[in-house]
Amino acid sequence: MLLIQDLAQLVTHKGTAAAGGETQDQLTVLEGRSILIKGEKIAAIGTTETLLKRHPEAKRAPKIQGKKLIALPGLVDPHTHLPWMGNRRQEFNLRLRGVTYVDIAKKGGGILNTLQAVREATPKALTRATVDRALSCLQYGVTTVEAKSGYGLSLKDEIKQLEAIRDAQAEVPLRLVPTLLAAHELPPEYRTDRRAFIDLIVRSIIPEVSSRKLAAFCDVFCEKGFFSPEEAFRILQAAGRHGLKPRLHADEFVSSGAAEVAGHLRALSADHLNFPSDAGLRAMAKAGTVAVLLPGASMFLLHRHHPNVSDLRKHGIPMAIGTDANPGSSPTTNLLLVMRLGSFLYGMSAEAAITAVTLNAAASLNLAGETGTLETGKLADLSLWAVPHYLDLFYHYGDNPLAYTICRGKVAFQKR
Numbered sequence: 002m003l004l005i006q007d008l009a010q011l012v013t014h015k016g017t018a019a020a021g022g023e024t025q026d027q028l029t030v031l032e033g034r035s036i037l038i039k040g041e042k043i044a045a046i047g048t049t050e051t052l053l054k055r056h057p058e059a060k061r062a063p064k065i066q067g068k069k070l071i072a073l074p075g076l077v078d079p080h081t082h083l084p085w086m087g088n089r090r091q092e093f094n095l096r097l098r099g100v101t102y103v104d105i106a107k108k109g110g111g112i113l114n115t116l117q118a119v120r121e122a123t124p125k126a127l128t129r130a131t132v133d134r135a136l137s138c139l140q141y142g143v144t145t146v147e148a149k150s151g152y153g154l155s156l157k158d159e160i161k162q163l164e165a166i167r168d169a170q171a172e173v174p175l176r177l178v179p180t181l182l183a184a185h186e187l188p189p190e191y192r193t194d195r196r197a198f199i200d201l202i203v204r205s206i207i208p209e210v211s212s213r214k215l216a217a218f219c220d221v222f223c224e225k226g227f228f229s230p231e232e233a234f235r236i237l238q239a240a241g242r243h244g245l246k247p248r249l250h251a252d253e254f255v256s257s258g259a260a261e262v263a264g265h266l267r268a269l270s271a272d273h274l275n276f277p278s279d280a281g282l283r284a285m286a287k288a289g290t291v292a293v294l295l296p297g298a299s300m301f302l303l304h305r306h307h308p309n310v311s312d313l314r315k316h317g318i319p320m321a322i323g324t325d326a327n328p329g330s331s332p333t334t335n336l337l338l339v340m341r342l343g344s345f346l347y348g349m350s351a352e353a354a355i356t357a358v359t360l361n362a363a364a365s366l367n368l369a370g371e372t373g374t375l376e377t378g379k380l381a382d383l384s385l386w387a388v389p390h391y392l393d394l395f396y397h398y399g400d401n402p403l404a405y406t407i408c409r410g411k412v413a414f415q416k417r
């Protein structure tokens with residue numbers, strides 16, 4: 002049991018479905034409320050007086066004084082590439098000198114650079130790196146993190162990455178949600194035979210990953226120069242037959258027809274979306290696909306062209322925000338910072354950005370029934386912040402006022 006008493010504000014969306022259009026801007030803000038946690042779940046929300054009347058046993062519960070704190074749902078990071086090795090610290094400086102991401106990839110940098118480091122790593126070292134990064138998420142109030150493979154690009158090494166996520170889960174209090182991203186890039190040994198690599202994904206990697214229950218989702222980097230819409234269809238349909246739900250890296254650099262694929266396959270998410278077509282947005286809206294926006298990557302890659310937030314709103318497409326934590330285009334697990342970039346780079350309201358890292362991010366992972374809002378019956382995944390008002394999370398854009406991260410009813414991180 003845990004009682005969080007007399008919060009300055011309790012800030013949350015409501016419900017179990019992603020919020021699009023104007024509803025994304027509508028938060029519930031309550032003052033002077035307390036939250037009673039029993040076991041892993043939120044047992045009750047109300048004033049301290051009514052809670053203690055209805056739950057007298059709560060008098061004996063450990064307490065957190067909330068008068069100088071606000072409570073948000075635990076943040077959900079719906080897009081990371083957590084199990085990586087090595088670093089690519091030289092690349093951003095090349096970009097600042099005018100070399101493009103695609104040119105860096107052609108010269109053997111980019112994803113292939115990380116591929117080598119991951120293939121050479123021992124399973125233990127890869128798990129350690131994944132644990133360390135997952136733990137670092139806690140200091141930003143994050144309680145759920147999606148994590149992708151995609152730097153192995155062989156049966157053995159994709160499995161090694163997914164096993165690192167599985168083994169890391171045993172050591173961290175927050176929830177890790179694994180995604181297979183074998184179609185991230187062509188590995189060097191299949192450079193001249195892309196069809197054979199896609200056959201490998203469809204006939205070997207997907208069935209093996211599925212039978213060993215190592216992933217919940219399958220992702221494809223659907224982009225000109227990477228994987229075509231037709232290839233994405235083939236891979237994601239095969240994944241679907243094996244129980245892996247589809248999500249996509251979509252239209253990051255150019256309009257590639259990826260948003261259309263996401264809509265037609267009823268993908269849970271289409272991510273990046275700097276250049277979706279109008280037909281693609283209509284297909285996504287019809288399918289209820291969440292747009293996972295990654296403003297950290299926009300900033301780090303010096304992109305001038307951003308997703309059109311007002312277009313997404315107009316189509317009623319729910320927006321989520323993720324860090325895209327990866328060594329090349331967004332080497333950070335700081336979802337607090339990236340949420341702010343959603344506002345200051347893309348023009349999302351503070352309310353829409355908060356919804357994007359809570360309810361909508363949870364919905365994009367099929368977890369909105371369990372987490373992403375502060376409501377009775379949901380998991381007690383909470384973030385507590387030492388500010389008087391939720392707008393201060395954006396207004397003081399350089400501060401990290403996190404006080405507590407609570408995962409499933411247990412204090413997982415406390416700022417000293």
Ligand SMILES: [Zn+2]
Pocket residue numbers: 080081082250325327
């Ligand atoms: Zn990504």
